[in-house]
Amino acid sequence: MTASYITGTHIRNHHKCERLTYLNFHGDLSQKLPLTDFRRQLIEQSQQYEASIVSRLPHARPEYQAGDFLSGFHQTLRLMEAGENRIYKPVLLQEPYLGLPDFLERVPGCSGFGNFRYRVAEIKRGLSLKKEYTLPIVFYSYLLSSIQGVWPTTGRVILGDGTEKEFSIAPYRETLTAILQEIAAVQAGKEPLHNIGARCRHCGWRKVCLEEAKERKDLSLLFNLREPVRQVLLAQGITTFTDLAKADLQRLRIPKEYADVVHRLQLQAQVWEQQQVVLLRRPSLPQAPVELFLDMEEDAESRCNYLFGVLIRRGEEEEYRPFLARRPVKTELRRLWKDFLRFIAPLDRFVIYHFDQHERVQLEHFATEYGIDTPLYRRLVRSLVDLYPIIISSVVLPLHSYSIKVIADYLGFRWSDTAASGAQAMYWYTQWLATRDERLLEAILQYNREDCMATRVVKDWLATL
Ligand code: SF4
Known part of the structure; x- marks a missing residue:
C-alpha cells in the first residue's frame, strides 16, 4: 500500500474488516505477521494470470519512475486525451486518493475528452463477482469521474476462467461515500470494534487482534x-x-x-x-472394532482433493494410510478412489470419523465422478460420523473458533510444525508438483497424519464426557 494515499487496497481491506484499516494506519507493523507461503503463492499466481491476459490485449501504458505517481498521472492524462482504446496500469490521482486499476477502457459516450469516455476494468482470478472486486472499481470510477467530468456507468471484471462480468456503478456510489468517510475517521484515530472470525485466518494482524480481544474480554x-x-x-x-x-x-x-x-x-x-467447559448433553458415539479417522487435502489450483489420509485404529494399534494422487488429474484421482475403495471394501464393522462436512461432500463427489457399487456406497455413507455437529450440540468451549485446529490445540494436541496449515499444505503440493522434492511430500503427509490424529484426539475426548 502506498503510505500517504488512500488506495483501492484500503477500500478492499475496509470492506473485509474495519479493524484492518485501523491497524494498517496505527498498528505496530513489527507485530504484523509476514505473508504466508500460500498467500505469496496466490499473489504470484494472480500476477501470472494478469500477465497472460494483458499479453493478449493491445494497450498503451504510462511510463514513469516507480513511485512518481504525479508523473504517472500526467502520462495517463496524455494517453486519455489522445483517445487510446485501452490504457494498462493507469494512474488516477486526486489527493488524498490514488487509484491504480488494471485498465481504463475507452467506451462510447460523451465526456470532457469529447465523444468518448473511459471505464475501469480489472483482472481477477476468482470465478465470480464479489464486493471486494467491485468496490475498488467504484472507487477508481469516482476518481475517473473527476478527470473526465462524468461517471462511467459500468465497470468490468475479467474473471479467473476468462469470462467477463459487467456491473452497474450507480448502486454502489453511496456505499463508496460511506466507506471513504469511515476510512477518513479511522485514519484520524477512530478505533473500530474487534472483529474476530474466520476472516482472520490469513490476516497478518491475527495474533495482535486475538491477544487484544482476550485482554479486553x-x-x-x-x-x-x-x-x-x-x-x-x-x-x-x-x-x-x-x-x-x-x-x-x-x-x-x-x-x-x-x-x-x-x-x-x-x-x-x-x-x-x-x-x-460446559456439558450440554452426553455425546452419543458409535462403537466399532475398526475406527478410521479421515482427513483430506485439497489442491489450490484445481480444487480437487489429492490426498485421503486415514488413521486406522484397531484396539491399541494405529496405522496411518495415505491415498495420494501424484498429479491432480482424472486418471490419478480415479486410481486414488479405487485404492481407497479396495481398502474399505473388506472391512467388516468400521466407523469413519471426520470433522465438518468437507470429507462427506468429497466422498459423494468421488462416488459420482468415479463410481462405486451401491452396497459399498451405502456402507460407506452409513459409517461416516461428523464430529463437528456432535461438538456443537454436546459442549460449550471457551474458544473463539470451533475448528479442528483450535479445539485439538485446546485439548493439548500439538502439530509438530506450528506453521503447517491446510493452506500451507496447498502450497507444498503446488511446489511438489513443480519440483518433485520428496521433502515437500513428506511435510504434507506429516501434516495430514497429524490432522487425522487431531480428529482422533477430539473423538476420544468426546467419548470421555
Ligand atoms: S485479525 Fe481479524 S479482526 Fe484483526 S484486522 Fe485481521 S481480519 Fe480484522
Whole structure:
C-alpha cells in the first residue's frame, strides 16, 4: 500500500474488516505477521494470470519512475486525451486518493475528452463477482469521474476462467461515500470494534487482534456472534463477555428472533469467564472394532482433493494410510478412489470419523465422478460420523473458533510444525508438483497424519464426557 494515499487496497481491506484499516494506519507493523507461503503463492499466481491476459490485449501504458505517481498521472492524462482504446496500469490521482486499476477502457459516450469516455476494468482470478472486486472499481470510477467530468456507468471484471462480468456503478456510489468517510475517521484515530472470525485466518494482524480481544474480554470472541446480535447487545450496554456472562437476560430488550442465540452466547460468555467447559448433553458415539479417522487435502489450483489420509485404529494399534494422487488429474484421482475403495471394501464393522462436512461432500463427489457399487456406497455413507455437529450440540468451549485446529490445540494436541496449515499444505503440493522434492511430500503427509490424529484426539475426548 502506498503510505500517504488512500488506495483501492484500503477500500478492499475496509470492506473485509474495519479493524484492518485501523491497524494498517496505527498498528505496530513489527507485530504484523509476514505473508504466508500460500498467500505469496496466490499473489504470484494472480500476477501470472494478469500477465497472460494483458499479453493478449493491445494497450498503451504510462511510463514513469516507480513511485512518481504525479508523473504517472500526467502520462495517463496524455494517453486519455489522445483517445487510446485501452490504457494498462493507469494512474488516477486526486489527493488524498490514488487509484491504480488494471485498465481504463475507452467506451462510447460523451465526456470532457469529447465523444468518448473511459471505464475501469480489472483482472481477477476468482470465478465470480464479489464486493471486494467491485468496490475498488467504484472507487477508481469516482476518481475517473473527476478527470473526465462524468461517471462511467459500468465497470468490468475479467474473471479467473476468462469470462467477463459487467456491473452497474450507480448502486454502489453511496456505499463508496460511506466507506471513504469511515476510512477518513479511522485514519484520524477512530478505533473500530474487534472483529474476530474466520476472516482472520490469513490476516497478518491475527495474533495482535486475538491477544487484544482476550485482554479486553471482547464480545467478538464468542463463537458465531453475528453483527446484528452484537449491535443488539451493545445497544443494551453489553460490551464485554463479562457483561454478558452476568447479565439478567429477562431484563434486557432482546428481539424474540435472537432470544435463543443470545441465551447460547451467554453460556459461551460464562464459559469464557470461568474457563470451564460446559456439558450440554452426553455425546452419543458409535462403537466399532475398526475406527478410521479421515482427513483430506485439497489442491489450490484445481480444487480437487489429492490426498485421503486415514488413521486406522484397531484396539491399541494405529496405522496411518495415505491415498495420494501424484498429479491432480482424472486418471490419478480415479486410481486414488479405487485404492481407497479396495481398502474399505473388506472391512467388516468400521466407523469413519471426520470433522465438518468437507470429507462427506468429497466422498459423494468421488462416488459420482468415479463410481462405486451401491452396497459399498451405502456402507460407506452409513459409517461416516461428523464430529463437528456432535461438538456443537454436546459442549460449550471457551474458544473463539470451533475448528479442528483450535479445539485439538485446546485439548493439548500439538502439530509438530506450528506453521503447517491446510493452506500451507496447498502450497507444498503446488511446489511438489513443480519440483518433485520428496521433502515437500513428506511435510504434507506429516501434516495430514497429524490432522487425522487431531480428529482422533477430539473423538476420544468426546467419548470421555
Ligand atoms: S485479525 Fe481479524 S479482526 Fe484483526 S484486522 Fe485481521 S481480519 Fe480484522
